[in-house]
Amino acid sequence: MAFRLLQHRSAEGVRAVIAAKGDSAAFVVGATSIRALAERAIAEGKSLADIVAESGTGATVDIGAELAAGRILAPIDHDDPAHLILSGTGLTHLGSAEGRDKMHREAAAAATKTDSMRMFLEGLEGGKPADGETGQQPEWFYKGDGSQLVGPGEALTMPAFAQDGGEEPELAGIYIIGPDGTPFRLGLCLANEFSDHVTERHNYLWLAHSKLRQAALGAELLVGELPEHVEGASRILRGDTVLWEKPFLSGEANMSHSFANLEAHHFKYDLFRRPGDVHVHFYGTATLSFTDGVRTEEGDVFEIAAAPFTLPLRSPLARADEAPVTVKAL
Template sequence: MRLIQFERTDGVRAVGVVDGNAILTLNDTSTVRQLALDAIAAGSSLTDEVNKRGTGEAHDYDALMAAGRVLPPLDHEDPAHTVIAGTGLTHTGSAAARSQMHAKIAGAEAELNDSMRVFKWGVEGGKPETGKAGVQPEWFYKGDGSIVSRPGQDLPMPDFAEDSGEEPEVVGLYVIAPNGAPWRVGFAVGNETTDHVTEKKNYLYLAHAKLRFCAYGPELFVGDLPSNLVGNVRILRDGQTLWEKSFPTGEDNMCHSLANLEYHHFKYDQFLRPGDVHVQFMGTSVASFGDGIKTQVGDVFEISIPEFGRPLSNAISLVPSRNGLTPIKSL
């Protein structure tokens, strides 16, 4: 089952079940977050909760997308209560990439750079036995809900940025129950946009490079994550394909288990505030920057995983820094 969130013509929010090009409005439901919390309270699955409510009016999916009325598939009415984070060095990639990576980490650990060392730790200890904690992945914070663009909406790039590059990923979507327990609501396609030029200058600039707009959706995939997925990412410039690549994901193509990534995020008590939404980017194995592509304003990123429904599409736009070089005044 796949769900979307959207706005009716009167601006009222709704949740819909995807049925081909039809969006079947879920009765008595305005947000996926509340739907999930109601399912938790009832002790039922999300699918059971959807089936119990039933559907009503049908909407044209194409029309909703064209009008910009499709929302991210899970959010919070207060953006400050959405935590967006990610993990890196989690994917082994294709068979060829795996072979190359294993060759790189085969030597003495002291001879590896920090990135290769963390990747090696993941290969060796990222998939522990059930009930045990594995090695920590690379982790970073991206921002709150205010840095999320809707599906089809531009991804604003600040004027101080040196790059706006795509990172196609699976996104885990979570809600925190009233008792502080995290629950996985589902998955979506995501674009974890990054300033790769800034990141490449020095790995200590990674935190700066990650503080960029991102997008995920348009659909929420409800259920367990398939172990082997193959997505596709491309960049369109002036309507023509500039760059395109497939990307393998799912646990078969990762050096960390989903459970291990989730454990190392939600082990922190500050991430267990009841009612909050968490958006976790799970990492990627491809990026156009690595192939020498320099993106520019107007380029369109299109990312798809067939099992997750429609592609996620967003263009780069340039926005001025709010503060610029204005000195901060003392009170």
């Protein structure tokens, strides 16, 4: 049975791990981080569920109240942020080509199909290979290291030079690399991948720039079988008003690529199999407010919710101050 893990920090700064099933939740005895539990599971050749069961649970906890109090952290982190890698794949969902194609069609008006549509159709044809076969590689992008990861309730801050700060509601896979270079999937999180869609729309070759932004993870790490179908809602709140709202779908039944194919094409690179590293890999979305003509403003709040996760991911939008950079010759 699937369950959820959360990371907690008390008002005194003491860290702990919470295990949740259904509406009940309790602290995992002796656990201070999900990463440490995963490393123990790898060392002992056991599953994360086995380690949690062996550790046992203690005091019960109201995770909703702890989230509201600001005591729930992102469900994964690393002591050295440089060893946590944020990356993702796009055009992976059955509806994902429409919005991207709409953005890029005018710039590629002379072509029969945009590169985005071609890539989507190739993924639709070859993104779910049979076991043991290599499927079509997806679009891939780099978002940054652990310094760019924010937890539930924390602001998503766009750079001063950003032209847009837009939500991307999706699932993210959480991985850790074992001592022999084997990638281990810990589970899935609700995520807001967050991008600059105005920059991307200007020229598709600026996609890499548009993705170098922060990203937010929901409170809960879902451990267990990968979900076939995830159905949720993405909304933007401006003050007390719902500015925009739309359902979104994820899970393999709604994707043009399998999770296994996305994982294979990420971890085929040996630089992503460095022992001890943590990876947060965003699986993509088909739902963007930007394609509906929404322009976000500082102070807007993104809210993403989807079962089987029980807590919503809320992230206010902020803009960083100007920070001029001067390169000096030595």
